[in-house]
Every structure is written in structure tokens, then in C-alpha cells.
Amino acid sequence: MTTATLELRRLGDVRAPAGFADRVLAQAGMADSYSVFDTVLGPVYVAWNRLGVSAAMRSKSAAEFEGWFRKEIGRQLVRVAPPQDLAAKIEDQLEGNKRMRFDLRGLTPFSQAVLRKTLDIPRGQVRPYGWIAREIGHPAAVRAVGTALANNPIPYFIPCHRVIRTDGVIGNYGGGGPEAKRDILTLEGVQLKRLQELARAGLRYEGVRTTKVFCFPTCYHGRHAREENFVYFHDEAEARAAGYRPCKDCRPAAVA
Amino acid sequence: MEGTERVFERLVRDHQDRIYALGFALTGNRHDAEEVAQDTFMRAFRALCTYPPDRVRELKQKAWLHRIAVNVVRNRMRGVRPRLVELNGSEPSHASGPEEDVLMRAEIDELAARVASLPLRYREAVVLRHVHELSYAEAAEALGQPVGTVKANVHRGLKMLRGENHDNGDA
Numbered sequence: 001m002t003t004a005t006l007e008l009r010r011l012g013d014v015r016a017p018a019g020f021a022d023r024v025l026a027q028a029g030m031a032d033s034y035s036v037f038d039t040v041l042g043p044v045y046v047a048w049n050r051l052g053v054s055a056a057m058r059s060k061s062a063a064e065f066e067g068w069f070r071k072e073i074g075r076q077l078v079r080v081a082p083p084q085d086l087a088a089k090i091e092d093q094l095e096g097n098k099r100m101r102f103d104l105r106g107l108t109p110f111s112q113a114v115l116r117k118t119l120d121i122p123r124g125q126v127r128p129y130g131w132i133a134r135e136i137g138h139p140a141a142v143r144a145v146g147t148a149l150a151n152n153p154i155p156y157f158i159p160c161h162r163v164i165r166t167d168g169v170i171g172n173y174g175g176g177g178p179e180a181k182r183d184i185l186t187l188e189g190v191q192l193k194r195l196q197e198l199a200r201a202g203l204r205y206e207g208v209r210t211t212k213v214f215c216f217p218t219c220y221h222g223r224h225a226r227e228e229n230f231v232y233f234h235d236e237a238e239a240r241a242a243g244y245r246p247c248k249d250c251r252p253a254a255v256a
Numbered sequence: 257m258e259g260t261e262r263v264f265e266r267l268v269r270d271h272q273d274r275i276y277a278l279g280f281a282l283t284g285n286r287h288d289a290e291e292v293a294q295d296t297f298m299r300a301f302r303a304l305c306t307y308p309p310d311r312v313r314e315l316k317q318k319a320w321l322h323r324i325a326v327n328v329v330r331n332r333m334r335g336v337r338p339r340l341v342e343l344n345g346s347e348p349s350h351a352s353g354p355e356e357d358v359l360m361r362a363e364i365d366e367l368a369a370r371v372a373s374l375p376l377r378y379r380e381a382v383v384l385r386h387v388h389e390l391s392y393a394e395a396a397e398a399l400g401q402p403v404g405t406v407k408a409n410v411h412r413g414l415k416m417l418r419g420e421n422h423d424n425g426d427a
Contacts, residue, residue: 008386011368016276017290021268024294028301030261 022078031076034065037090041156041184046090047077052101055153058180072153073106093157096123102154110138114148121162124189125218125250128166128204134254146171161185168199190218203232205252207244214239219250260304263312267304268297271321274388278322281383282329284372285365292332296325322390322398326380333376370417378413385410 025031032054034047045065047055055073059065062079069077092098099119104112113136121127132145149160150172161181165171170192173181185192198204198217207214208222209229215221222230233239236246236253246253272293279292300321304312371379371387384395385406395410396403 007367008371008382009389010364011281011371011383012274012277012387012389014273014277014280014289014364014368016272016293017286020276020290020293021272024268024272024297025265027294027298028264030265 019078022076023080025076026078026080031078032069032073033078033080034069035080035082035086036062037082037087039090039094039156040187041094044090044156046086047073048086049103051103051105053154053157054103056155056157090157100157102158104153107153108148110136110141110144111148111151114145115152115154115158115160118149118152118158118160118163121159122220123159123162125216125220126162126164126185126190126195127216127250129163130166131216131251132163135251156184162188164195166199166204168196198232201232202234204235205233205239207231207233207239207242212244213247214244214252215247216250216252219247219252221247221249259309260312264297264301264304267300267317267321271317272297274318275321275325278325278383278388279329280368281371281387282325282379283332284369288332292325292328295328296321299324299328319394319397322384322388322394323400326384326398329380330376374413374416378409378416381406381409382413382417386414 022031026033026049029050032047032049034045034055036043036045042058045055045057045059045062046053047065047069054075055069057065057068059068066077069075089098089100093100102115104115107115114132117132117136129142129145129149130139132149133139133142138144145163149163152158152160155161155173161173161184163171164181170178170181170185172178182192195217198206204216205214206217206219206222207230208225209231210225211222213222214233231242233242233244239246239253275296276289276293279296280286280289283289283292303324307315371383374382380399381395384390384398385392390398392403392406392410396406399406401409
């Protein structure tokens, strides 16, 4: 009897495996999980929880990503094996096929509105900062839009790189500087050179003579028009005076 | 909600070893032990979220978790014969603690497998009484059974364990 029970007591000394508590907390939604994925952009560290993707960064190392996450998001972070469906979802999101869910808790309502609006910009197109400001009902808050986008915790996935300055300057980019922003836009099929030539000439909108509609130059409407039918405008007043109406899709001006 | 999360985090950190060890002794292998322990804490979390603050404060955490874990194992085992542990099924993902060297780990795994071969009603009584060293009253509470039943089950369970020992020795 005594030997048997003495031996049995040893079973009680078994310890939970390393990282067990963190995995439980992650499962309860109190910590985020993360993994590193190979994407068309190269390796990207991605964090998520039950509400959706919470952060993404092209960090140099896991330690760098963890440090950044704890500082910026302030939750616990647990490295896990990547779930299989998430890799496909990430690819779909970057290709512009499907929408993912995002966890934007912790950001101000204004920042959340900016980022949600940014998700509406299709792949291959760009919009000015002022467009976001107007669309979310704060037309004067252009600089605040810039700040919100600069602090986007989920660059690439929430495509803040598709927002550029009206004067054609690429602008800064939290996800790796202006160079990275240029590379991603090129990868998405934006003709940056043409865009910048137009911007330098002060031409912000592109109209099509046959439809009398004016768009942002990257809007896909009217892309099949003949070269000689394109006409360019400096501003909304000029376009309207010429009898053109704003495109209902890219909404270069409020549709009155 | 914020308070619940803090209570839960402390609960997990304080009791993870104990609940994992309980799952291990009841299932006989480390993989199932982790699943049982995870299920136990997730059930505890869902329950905590629905409890009023004073109930959370007065909770006897240890007894409560034991009871949840016992129920998790009972549900898993319902209608299922305890499966044999693959002896060559090494699980390298489980880093062993510094005090568990390889030899001791093998011995402990073997012991757990032997306990796991007991019928569940004896197994849970033996484990709570002699692995976790609960009093008969505490074990009875966790198991939801009268003290007399628990005493009888512990006794029969130990007898069966010793019987197997003799068989092994004779062979």
C-alpha cells in the first residue's frame, strides 16, 4: 500500500509544458497569436485573435515584432504554428479577392473610420488623403487622416499605401518607408510615373469625352477609352464647368 | 469584464501545473492531458464570464477546477474505452521541466499509463486521493459522490493497481 501510494504521488509533480498558460490565454482571446508568413511581399509577421487580424509588420525578427506589438497594442502575444486557412486568407486579401476581419479595438473611432474607408480602395488604384477625410465626414481633417494612416497597425492588409498626396509625392509609409510604398503600388499595377507627371502638371482628374464623366486617374472606369478621348482637369470646378459629372464609383467629388 | 480577465489569468498561472497533472493522471498521456487542461480552463473562463463578481470572489478555485476537470474527462471517456498509450509515441513538442530527466519521464509515463488502465470510477478516486492528496471530503465534492463511495472506489482502485504489479513481477 505505502509504496503504491508513494509512487502515485509522483504523478502530481508533473508540470504543464512550456507556454501552456499563454496558449490558454490566447484561446480565451486574452492574448493574440502570431506567426510569420511568406507572402508576395516577403515574410510578414501577422498577429490575430478571435476578432480577426490585429497587426502585421515586416519585422526583421520575431523579437522585434513582439517588442513592437507589446508597445503599440499592449496585449500578450503567443507564437503559434500558422493555421492553414489563414495563409490562404492572407493571400486572398493581398490579391484583393476577399475581405478578412480585423480587430481595430484600441484605436480611436476616427482612426477606425479612416482604416475602414481605406479598405474600400481597390487594388491598382490610389486616392488622396483629402478623399478619405471627405468620405468619412471630416473634410477638414486631412492631416489627422495622415496621422491615422501612419499609425496603421495592419499595413498591407489595410492598404494605407493606396493613399497618396495630391501633389504626386508618394508620402511616407509606416510599413517600410516611401520605397516600400512605391514597390507595393507598382506590384499592384499602379502606373506611378504617369500619375506623378499628371500631378506635377496640376492635373488631378481624368475625364472621358464620350461619357462626360470625370474620375481619379487610377479609377478603372473609362480605362478602355481611346487615348484621344481623355481630357484632364485641374479641379472639380473646371470639370463641372466643362459639363462633366463625378464618377459614382471613385467619387472624386461629392455626388450632388 | 476587465476584472474577470485578470482573475482568469491568475487562475491559469496558479493552477496550470496542478490541472495538467490531473489531466495526465486521469488520461495517462501528455497529449490528452494538455487537451483536458485546456478544455478545463476554457470552461472555467466561460463560466467566470457569467458569474456575478461576489461569486467569483468567493470561489474555491482549486475545488472548482478539480470538479470541472473531472467532468471534462468523464465526457471524453463516455462510451470510449481508455485507449492504450503508444509507448513509442514520443512527443518532442513537450519540453520537459528541469527536474524531469528522460529516465524519470519514462517511468512517470509508464505509471500514468498504468493508472489510466483502471476503470474511470476507480481511476478518478485514486488520482484525487493519492496523486493530488485531497481529503476524502474534498475528493467527494469534486466527484459529486458520497464519501463512502469514494473510499470504496479508492480502495478497489489501489487493489487493482497492486494486482497488476504482482502480475508484472511474476511474468
